[in-house]
Amino acid sequence: MAGEITAVIDRWKAGERHSAKITLTCTGDASDGSFPATNINTLVKALGYDIRGMKIAEVKAAPGATAPTDATDVVITDENGIDILGARGTNLIDSESKTYIVPGPASQHQPVLITGDLTIAITDNSVHSAVTTIVLNLID
Numbered sequence: 001m002a003g004e005i006t007a008v009i010d011r012w013k014a015g016e017r018h019s020a021k022i023t024l025t026c027t028g029d030a031s032d033g034s035f036p037a038t039n040i041n042t043l044v045k046a047l048g049y050d051i052r053g054m055k056i057a058e059v060k061a062a063p064g065a066t067a068p069t070d071a072t073d074v075v076i077t078d079e080n081g082i083d084i085l086g087a088r089g090t091n092l093i094d095s096e097s098k099t100y101i102v103p104g105p106a107s108q109h110q111p112v113l114i115t116g117d118l119t120i121a122i123t124d125n126s127v128h129s130a131v132t133t134i135v136l137n138l139i140d
Contacts, residue, residue, distance in 0.1 A: 001129070003029035003036050005120065007043035020054060020138040026122055028068065028130040035122035040076070040136070042117075051118075054138040055111035059085065062098040064131025070095035072125045074134065076103075079116030093122070093132050111139060 004027050011020040022044060026035050044051050061074065074089035083089070086106040092099055104110040120134065 001030040003027055003034055005036065005038040007047065009044055009047050009049050018140040022136040024134040026132050026134060028125055028127060030129045033125045033127050033130055035125065037119055037121040040118040040120055051114050051138060052116065054140050055113050056084065056103050056136055057111045057139045058100060058102055058137045060098065060100045060135040061093045062133045063093065063095055064133060066127065066129055066131050067095040068093050068125040068127050068130035068132050073123045075121045077119050084112045
C-alpha cells in the first residue's frame, strides 16, 4: 500500500477568537516507509474549510502503533517554498515519545500566518507502514 496522509479538522469560537485543530494521520508506504508530500490546504478544503488567514501556533507529533524511525523529520513549506517551522521539524517525530514545537523563523518563536498552500513533507523514516499523528493548532 502506498503511503498516505489524511486530515480531520475541529473548529471552535471562544469569545471573539476562532481556533482550529488539524489532525493529520500519516501512514508510511508498505514497501519503503516513505510518506507522500501532501498539500494540507487541499485536505482541509475537501472537508469544507479554508485555513488561509489563520496562524499556526504549535505543531505536535505522536508515534502510532507502528512507530516511525526515531528522529524522523517534518518540514512544512508555504506557497513560496519557505519552511515555516524554521528547521525545528528536524528530528521532530520520535519513535516512543510525543513531541511539540512552536513554528516561526529560526531566530524567533511565533505563530505563522497562513497566506496560501502549505505542504507537509515527512522524511528519514524507514519503518514500513509506520504511523504518526501530526497536530497543527491554529488561531486567528
